[in-house]
Amino acid sequence: MDIANTEDWRTNRELADIFTRMAGCYRYLGNTERFRAIAYERAARTLAGLPDDISTYATDTASLDRLPNIGEGIAERILEYLQTGHIATWDELQRQVPIPLLDIMEIQGMGPATTKSLHEALGIEDRQDLEDAIRDGRVSKLRGFGPKRLENIRKALKLDKESHGRLRLDTALRIGEDLLRQVRAIPCVIRAELAGSLRRRKETIGDIDILVTCAASGRKSIIRHFTRTPGVSRVLASGDTKASILLASPEVQADLRLVEPEAFGSAFLYLTGSREHNIRLRSLARERHGKINEYGLFGPDGKERLAGDTEASVYQALGLAYIEPELREDRGELDLAARNRLPSLVGVRDMRGDMQMHSVWSDGATDIATLASEALRRFPRYEYIVITDHSPSVRIARGIDPKGFRRQWKEIDRVNADIGRAFVKKGVEVDILADGSLDLPDDVLEGFEWVTASIHSGFRKDNTERLLHACRHRLVHGIGHPSGRLLMKREPYAVDWPAVFRSAAETGTSMEINAQPDRLDLRDDLARQAVAAGVRLTVSTDAHHPSQLDHIHLGISQARRAGCTRENILNTLPWAGVRRFRDAKASSYATR
DNA sequence: GCCGTTTTCGGCCCGACTGTTTTCAGTCG
Structure with a gap:
């Protein structure tokens, strides 16, 4: 495998990171450079959101130039980086601007001008210098730093240190x-x-x-x-x-x-953001000689109010279809809205079942009967839930052995008999071992109605091969929490996502959007790429307690942010549809 | 540095609040 391509577009991230820091330097250097700063920030955003490695575009300046927000100058710097591993302009900027100052500019109340004046007056180079200078009173002697301002900076420093804010x-x-x-x-x-x-x-x-x-x-x-x-x-x-x-x-x-009430729509739009979405909207208004602010959309004279009581009225006056909040991230939604090609987003009411949850048979908190009755009570539209307890090797989660699963199936039959229909499906979250094999034999896996395969170890290495192995297994129907991340705790492991998505699409293997609030895995941009590659997604709660069945709302939000329609999500189908998806994979392997 | 359904030059979102100063620059969302 191409090593350079196995780390989740490492180069894209590196370049986006450099451009972001270059933008910070330009902001620091002052007003004359501020538009250059904006240009580099936009280029960084483009790079970060790119579905493929930058090298696939980087055959020459012209093909890079076709990417939005990347012109001749930045294209040259990208090529320079790919060819030599460094960017001369960035090296030069690092000589001009002490890079730790960019860190200081992240602190609330500390903008480029304040940072620069402190650097020039007191030689402050980093956060520690700043703390020291405030403490020993050097800052308070400066013009423009009164007691209130000083106190605000002190508090902002403390807050920034304690919480990472989000x-x-x-x-x-x-x-x-x-x-x-x-x-x-x-x-x-x-x-x-x-x-x-x-x-x-x-x-x-x-x-x-x-x-x-x-x-x-x-x-x-x-x-x-x-x-x-x-x-x-x-x-x-x-x-x-x-x-x-x-x-x-x-x-x-x-x-x-x-x-005031008549400005509700324009204010809602403004306050919902994202910032980038708003900037695009305002530019669009400006192109048509109008102006948008919190109070409305105004005509060329700045006085005639064209829209603003509802969000839809503003979009409409700009020739755009209404854009759902989850899509307002400046990822091409304005373009789609202008052509009336926005996706009709999936909603919780479209869901027919939940594809992953755990009972007391492994690490769940309740028995199967309770999970079933709670699912029915909370989501009357559900036609099925899939119990996916852990396989043996996930010891920490009390994984079940084959004998245990056979006993569990009998319990599921009893629960279904009580309900009067086959509401509970026999599933498993089977562990993908280090070599990509599964920790249950095929003859056991054949007994399940749904098999989700997940990685629970080896988070530090590149797991592309393990995921590819699982996709190619004829009895694996879906991949659970594919990237393994835990929000604000554990980074996702390295994966060559284009390769895995390609394989999932080819083999008819679904990928999960896991709705656990600390996972939300696949994350929105990866889910978007998966769908573009032809992968069918599932949205499941991975509930370990009945109350967590409600997390489906979080999972669906994530799917909506990825631009998913009902058709993109497998478990919007009745079970017969899920079965067809599953059996299609089996039969394609039978004929190989 | 990027961009173009009036532009290849001249723009680049827009307004509220704070602190300090005395009319406004800086920062934020």
């Missing part, structure tokens, strides 16, 4: 919905909604945004109530139309924005 989607949703309930109870609030990355259902959330409509006369009182919400540890900002608070445990920032 919350998991499930945690942020819980806190956000709780806060939303309190905001809705404030007098004078007409309407309140969660916006921001929470509404876009990003896998991790930096802060909570709430949009409120009210009459102008109610603003002061609403802001006052909001900043006195129980659990507020600090008020970060508080003006006429917006306020920011810091909630304690877990520490997270929440922003409130007030607008």
Whole structure:
């Protein structure tokens, strides 16, 4: 195998990383370079989102130039990097700008200008220097650094050190919905909604945004109530139309924005983002001599208001179809909306079953009968659930041996007899061993109605070959949590995804979007690439407790962010459809 | 440095809040 291609497009990431840091340097160098900085940031985004290794585009400058946000200059630098392993401009920038200063610019309140003035006045080179200079009073002697500003920087430094700032989607949703309930109870609030990355259902959330409509006369009182919400540890900002608070445990920032009811749509759009999506929208308005801000879409005179009461009205006035929040990431959705080619996104109501969960037979918390009744109670539309307890080698999860599975099947038969139909399916999460083989023999695997194969060890190495082996196994129907990542805890292992997706599509093997909030694996961009490669996905909760059956909402959000339609997701089909998918693989192997 | 359904030059999203200063620059979302 091509070694250079086995590490999840290492070169794309390296280049994106360099360009991001180059952008940081240009920002630091000041206003004259700020558009160059933006250009490098955009190029970095393009590289990071590329479905294939950059070298496949990099035959010459012209073919690179065809990629969005990559022109002649950056194309030359990409080629230079591929050919020589370094970029002369980047080397030069590193001589001009102390790179640890980029770190300082990440701290809230510390922009390029502040960072530069501290570097020039006090020779501050890194975070430690900054802390020292604040402590021994050198900073406070400088013009422009009053006591309040100093205190803010001190607190920002502390916060940045303690928390790495982001919350998991499930945690942020819980806190956000709780806060939303309190905001809705404030007098004078007409309407309140969660916006921001929470509404876009990003896998991790930096802060909570709430949009409120009210009459102008109610603003002061609403802001006052909001900043006195129980659990507020600090008020970060508080003006006429917006306020920011810091909630304690877990520490997270929440922003409130007030607008009048007729501006709801444009404000919702603005506050939902993403930033990049908004910039595209505003550029589009500008191309047509208009202007978008929080208050509406305005005509050339800046006064005539063309739209803004609903989000749809703004999109429509710009000649775009309505774009679902999960798609607003500037990944080509505006283009699709302009051509009316947006996908019709899958929803939880489309789901006919859950493809992975665990019972007390291995590491689950409840018995099969309870899982079945809870699934039916929570999701009356479900026609099946698949019990996928662990195979023997996953000791930590009390994996079951073949004899145990035969006993388990009898229990499943009894539960189904009680329900009166074959609601519970006999599945397994079989372990993919180090050499790519499975830890149950074929004659046992043949007894299951659904076989998911997953990796539970060897997270540090390249696991491409193991996944390819599993895809090529005639009795494997799906790959579970394919990348092995744990959000904010464990990086995904290295995989040559194009090769694995190609193999999954060829062999008729599905790939999972695992809905556990710390997995969400495949992540959105990989799921998108899998679908583009012709892979069928499943969305499953991997529930270890009945309450976790509700995680299907998180999994579906991830699928929606990947642009998935119902057709892309296998378990939107009745079981007969799942069986056809499964049997198609078996029969293609029988004829080989 | 990138980009073009008025442009190959002249733009590059837009407004609120803070802190410090005395009319505004810097930062953020």
